[in-house]
Amino acid sequence: MAIMKKCTFCKRELKEDAVLEVCMDCGRGIWGEKMLNTIIRNMENARESGSLMQGSVGSDSVSKRKAA
Numbered sequence: 832m833a834i835m836k837k838c839t840f841c842k843r844e845l846k847e848d849a850v851l852e853v854c855m856d857c858g859r860g861i862w863g864e865k866m867l868n869t870i871i872r873n874m875e876n877a878r879e880s881g882s883l884m885q886g887s888v889g890s891d892s893v894s895k896r897k898a899a
């Protein structure tokens with residue numbers, strides 16, 4: 832089921848596969864382009880590994896995809 836996500840700040844609708852609860856524009860304003868991309872990548876890695884570890888964004892421990 833798709834849950835419509837909205838940006839925490841501007842209430843704009845987000846893509847349903849968005850990993851953050853803020854839109855790209857707001858994220859850029861908060862973290863800056865580079866940091867935003869790093870955060871998104873970390874979130875996507877965490878989601879792929881099946882464990883969203885909240886509060887540990889920035890750890891780079893997810894370096895490899897799960898070996899099937």
Ligand SMILES: [Zn+2]
Pocket residue numbers: 838839840841842843853854855856857858
């Ligand atoms: Zn926004």
